[in-house]
Amino acid sequence: MKTTKIEIRADDKVQITGYVNVTGKKSRPVITKHGRCIEVIEERAFSDAIERAGNISVTVDHDSTHVYASTEKSTLTLREDAIGLHADVLIDDKTIIELAKQGKIKGWSFGMYNVVDNLEQRANELPIRHVEKLDLDHITLVVKKRPVYSATSVELRADIETEIETRSSEDEIELKMVETPKKPINISQYKHRINKLRVGK
Numbered sequence: 001m002k003t004t005k006i007e008i009r010a011d012d013k014v015q016i017t018g019y020v021n022v023t024g025k026k027s028r029p030v031i032t033k034h035g036r037c038i039e040v041i042e043e044r045a046f047s048d049a050i051e052r053a054g055n056i057s058v059t060v061d062h063d064s065t066h067v068y069a070s071t072e073k074s075t076l077t078l079r080e081d082a083i084g085l086h087a088d089v090l091i092d093d094k095t096i097i098e099l100a101k102q103g104k105i106k107g108w109s110f111g112m113y114n115v116v117d118n119l120e121q122r123a124n125e126l127p128i129r130h131v132e133k134l135d136l137d138h139i140t141l142v143v144k145k146r147p148v149y150s151a152t153s154v155e156l157r158a159d160i161e162t163e164i165e166t167r168s169s170e171d172e173i174e175l176k177m178v179e180t181p182k183k184p185i186n187i188s189q190y191k192h193r194i195n196k197l198r199v200g201k
Contacts, residue, residue: 002018002019002022002107002169002171002172003018003171003172003173003174004016004017004018004019004105004107004108004171004172004173004174005017005018005174005176006100006105006173006174006175006176007176007177007178008097008100008101008175008176008177008178009178010178012092012094012097013090013091013092013097014090014091014092014096014097014100015088015089015090015091015178016087016088016089016091016100016105016141017086017087017088017089018086018087018108018171019083019084019085019086019087019108020084020085020086020087020108020109020110020139020169021041021046021084021085021108021110021167021169022083022084023041023042023043023045023046023080023083023084023085024040024041024042024043024084025040025084026038026039026040026128027039027040027167029126030129030167031152032129032152032165033152033163034117034119034127034129036126037119037126037127037128037129038126038127038128038129039128039129039131039167040128040129040130040131041084041131041134042130042131042132043080044080045080045131045132045133045134046078046080046084046085046134046136047079047080048133049112049133049134049135049136050078050079050080050136052135053071053135053136054072055070055071055072056070056071056076056078056136056137056138056139057069057070057071057076057138057139058070058075058076058087058089058091058138058139058140058141059138059139059140059141060096060140060141060142060143060144061140061141061142061143061144062109062111062138062140062166063140064138068089068091068093068096068141069089069090069091075089075090075091076088076089076090076139077089078136078139085110087108087139089139089141096141099143100175101175103173103175104143105141105142105143105173106142106143106170106171106173107141107142107168107169107170107171108139108140108141108142108168108169108171109139109140109141109142109166109167109168109169110136110137110138110139110140110166110167111136111137111138111140111164111165111166112131112134112135112136112137112164112165112166112167113134113135113137113162113163113164113165114133114134114135114162115131115133115134115165116131116132116133116134117129117130117131117132118130118132137164140166142168142170152164152165152166
């Protein structure tokens with residue numbers, strides 16, 4: 001199980017960091033276009049997707065009607081490292097902050113499309129679907145429902161029906177209250193004005 005860190009900051013923002021998905025690791029059984037199989041997202045699939053992507057948004061429970069952060073606004077940072085897809089999200093929405101305080105954020109999910117894969121057949125075992133290439137549609141925080149690892153929907157993207165596959169995980173959540181250091185107040189200009197007044201006396 002992955003660990004997600006949630007920091008409630010004193011500046012009325014919540015910072016959520018963690019791994020959305022681990023690369024090179026076998027999943028639980030999932031239902032795909034190939035039927036039931038084990039899935040492995042190969043290394044570099046996410047980094048290549050990030051390079052190709054335009055704006056990637058952050059939603060809650062895959063509800064696209066409300067976007068809480070995005071790469072376009074620099075409130076979402078995505079990278080693939082030796083472990084997998086890492087996300088750093090900064091949200092100032094009061095509802096999400098309250099949900100974070102109540103421990104209701106259960107994990108991550110993401111949507112992918114244009115998947116290029118390779119199916120490895122195995123005797124007496126579920127085949128392994130190696131995902132070699134994908135496009136990232138969105139990142140989502142799981143709140144209202146227990147994460148289900150896989151789901152598929154057909155949605156409209158750029159006036160074209162696109163098959164969006166979602167992959168979820170449930171995380172251990174580490175919650176911290178962080179006191180954001182306050183910037184010292186610069187009173188030098190006031191001191192200068194006072195000194196000028198004193199000199200003028």
